[in-house]
Amino acid sequence: MVKHQPSRLDATFAALADPTRRAIVARLASGATSVGQLARPFAMSLPAVSKHLTVLERAGLVRRDRDGRLRRCRLVARPMRDAARWIERYRRFWEAELDRLALYLEDTTPTGEETPAWPPATSPPSLSSSGAPSGRRPPASSKRGRRRQK
Numbered sequence: 001m002v003k004h005q006p007s008r009l010d011a012t013f014a015a016l017a018d019p020t021r022r023a024i025v026a027r028l029a030s031g032a033t034s035v036g037q038l039a040r041p042f043a044m045s046l047p048a049v050s051k052h053l054t055v056l057e058r059a060g061l062v063r064r065d066r067d068g069r070l071r072r073c074r075l076v077a078r079p080m081r082d083a084a085r086w087i088e089r090y091r092r093f094w095e096a097e098l099d100r101l102a103l104y105l106e107d108t109t110p111t112g113e114e115t116p117a118w119p120p121a122t123s124p125p126s127l128s129s130s131g132a133p134s135g136r137r138p139p140a141s142s143k144r145g146r147r148r149q150k
Contacts, residue, residue: 008060009086012079015059020044021052025061025075032074035064 015021024038039049053073056062060079065072 008079009082011059012061012083015055015061016083018052018055021056024049024052024056025080028062028073028075032072035071035073038073 016025020042023041027033027038027041035046035050035053038053039046042049053062053064057064061076062073063076065074
């Protein structure tokens with residue numbers, strides 16, 4: 001069994017996996033606010049919102065500061081930038097792969113002919129357990145739905 005040491009990126013994605021936490025992050029993107037104001041739009045208790053904030057804090061996405069009795073939360077951008085950088089690398093990879101696939105399809109499609117419809121109109125030959133064609137033809141139709149001949 002391979003043991004995996006969780007990274008900052010793992011913590012970021014795990015924290016953002018929950019829709020409530022994503023909504024909190026979206027709200028904090030417009031500026032710092034109190035925990036009470038963050039909790040207002042959610043149908044949950046203040047302690048439940050506080051637990052979500054703790055997960056976001058552990059991931060490094062949120063920082064809570066005390067301002068007298070008031071606790072203000074603010075978004076920390078660095079973990080999001082790291083996640084965006086990681087996603088961007090794979091976006092570029094897949095775009096390049098899809099571009100290569102498009103070029104391949106353009107090169108292999110004969111000019112002046114239409115691309116054949118998929119699936120093909122004829123059914124593939126039946127294969128035996130060894131993978132060789134069995135020579136048997138599939139039945140024209142099943143017994144179900146056939147009308148009796150009179």
